[in-house]
Amino acid sequence: MNTKYWPATFEERGVVVPFTTPMLAFARARSDGNGGLEIIVPGLSGGSGVYIIGWSGVREVFRMSVHDRAFHDMIETRKAATPRDMRRCAHEIAMTGLSGPDAIDAAEKAIEQEENERLLTNYYLVNSVVKTLAKADVKLSVVELSSAAGQKKVRGIMAGIASDLRVSSEQLYADIEKWSDLIAPVGIASMPHECRLRRLMSRLKAFRMNVTAWGKNSNADPDGLAFLVADVALLTLDVGRTLIGEIDDHANDLTAALANWGTVGKEISDGMTRISWLLDGWDHVIELWEDVLDGAMHEQRDALEEIVRMLPLVPTKELETNNGKAWGDLENAMRKFVKPLQNWQSGHTDIELQLRIERRRAEAMREQA
Incomplete structure (x- = not known):
């Protein structure tokens, strides 16, 4: 089913599945509402929407690597549909050596x-x-x-x-x-060491600055792809800072937090869930961009087109009223940039692309470490 895709919630957006099969790179998994899972694959026909496929049908539609077939089965068994569950599955499947x-x-x-x-x-x-x-x-x-x-x-x-x-x-x-x-995953603000998600926020900030500079200095981006990506990153950073700030506030009022832990603990848990969802997928976006920074201009342009198709969108439910129009403008701007996947109809496996994806997955995991 080809459909316009603008998620209202994180659960509707789905969680990134770190498959290595090129056609499934940046695909997202989510609950199908009937106790099972479905996969969301962006822009298979070059449209502005996505394809939604039942989990059991993924093997029929795509030629998957051995790693991805085993990963697919593990995700189905675990019903992994959250960033935390998907991360655990990704670590476990990586430890098998299949990748x-x-x-x-x-x-x-x-x-x-x-x-x-x-x-x-x-x-x-x-x-x-x-x-x-x-x-x-x-x-x-x-x-x-x-x-x-x-x-x-x-x-x-x-x-x-x-x-x-x-x-x-x-x-x-x-x-x-x-x-x-x-x-x-975020640690405490006073710690000298940045924990994983706080570190990812810092990387996202640097990524936004870098891609903005590239857009200003490059003649290869007449459509303004870089600025579109930078705007999405900025909105993500704005929402993320608010969420982490709320989590940090509790650590700044220890007496109230510990005296009312029944309520505060749930607020912290909910905040951590939201920040994990918010940043889901950005590590892979950043790795994709860093992979081409020293490459040719056309490689950087191609990477931006791929990134635009797969941007981790902030669901409308997470946005303040004053950000609603800005996000609507971004949706309209992004629609014309979605490009087709060149080898979709042929069904051929691009080995070089698959190796690049596998390397990026490993680099993203290592960077988080």
Whole structure:
């Protein structure tokens, strides 16, 4: 079915599936509303819409790599339709080696980095709680927190804080642990290390500046593709800063957050879900652009055309009223830029393109690590 595609919600937009088959690059998976999944593939016929195909029909329509067939089956089994679930599946399938040793190495590093960032976030959150709410002036080191003596010391301090908050020590510990697990992808603003999604926001900001400069200095972009992409990136950054700011605000008011964790915890969880959805797909867009920065002008133009077709659109539900018209203007501008996929009718596999996609997937995973 060819249809105009402008999502109202993240769930309608779907989650990017990191397939390596060229025709499925940047395809998105979403629930079909009947307990199954469907896939959204942009612009197969060169129109401004997308094709929506039932999950079981993907194998019939596309010639998929061995990696993608196994990935397809895993996603169907897990019913993976969120960024978090898809990321877990992508790591697991990469570890099988079906996409090569580089993907295994990238997945291992990404998993290790995520665990390190979770522990680091927990350390800074615990220290913030102790520094802000403890009656004594105490600062805990990483080594101290990991030792039996240090943990005993922390429990003593936390007992006093829990008493002041009128909660049990066990509940306070559990709430802080849950909090740090939830926000690990963004970390805490005061941390010297940027965690994965905060790091992706920084990369997106740099990408927007770079593609804007390219548009101004290039004679290969008479249609203004670069500025269209930059505008979408800017709107994403604006929404993303608001979401991360709301998450950070809770860390700046620890007493209120911990005293009302039942409500605050849900707000933080909802905010983290939204920022994960918002940034879904941008890492691959950035990798695609970085892959051609040192290439020929026509390669950069081609990359921009591909990016425009596959931009991670901010759903209308996420936009403030004053951004609605701007986003409508972007929709109208983008419609004329959608280009056909040259080999769609032939069904031939472009091996060189597939290898480039596989390399970009590994590089994107490694960059997140």
